[in-house]
Amino acid sequence: MTAPDPHRPDPHRIEARLESLLARERAALLSGDLHAVGALAPEKEALAAELGTLGAGALAALRRLGGTARRNQALLDGTLQGIRRAGARLSACRRLRGAMDTYDPQGRKTTIAGPLEHKVERRA
Numbered sequence: 001m002t003a004p005d006p007h008r009p010d011p012h013r014i015e016a017r018l019e020s021l022l023a024r025e026r027a028a029l030l031s032g033d034l035h036a037v038g039a040l041a042p043e044k045e046a047l048a049a050e051l052g053t054l055g056a057g058a059l060a061a062l063r064r065l066g067g068t069a070r071r072n073q074a075l076l077d078g079t080l081q082g083i084r085r086a087g088a089r090l091s092a093c094r095r096l097r098g099a100m101d102t103y104d105p106q107g108r109k110t111t112i113a114g115p116l117e118h119k120v121e122r123r124a
Helices: 011-031 034-039 041-051 056-098
Strands: 099-103 109-113
Touching: 011 034, 011 041, 011 056, 034 041, 056 099
Parallel strands: none
Antiparallel strands: 099 109
């Protein structure tokens, strides 16, 4: 039996690291900890680089983690969609605070001013 090549990555070790990373990513996504998700990016990039050095046989063994990665991607996509929707809603609320456009029965646009800020100046 030949000794393992110390310069070649161990597929089993990479698989364990990838599985751990995907589990941590899922937990962070489910808890809404986007900072933790972002902090995992360098580790994901390093693992991706290591995966690129593996042969086809070793990569085939990692295919079972594809479903886990796809599940995390769906969670991430949903998170991003939620952030975009929240941003759009906040933007709409800000616009309404300033003024609101409506239409009269004849279809003419009318702008209703938002709340005015009344400031009282006090003098001594």
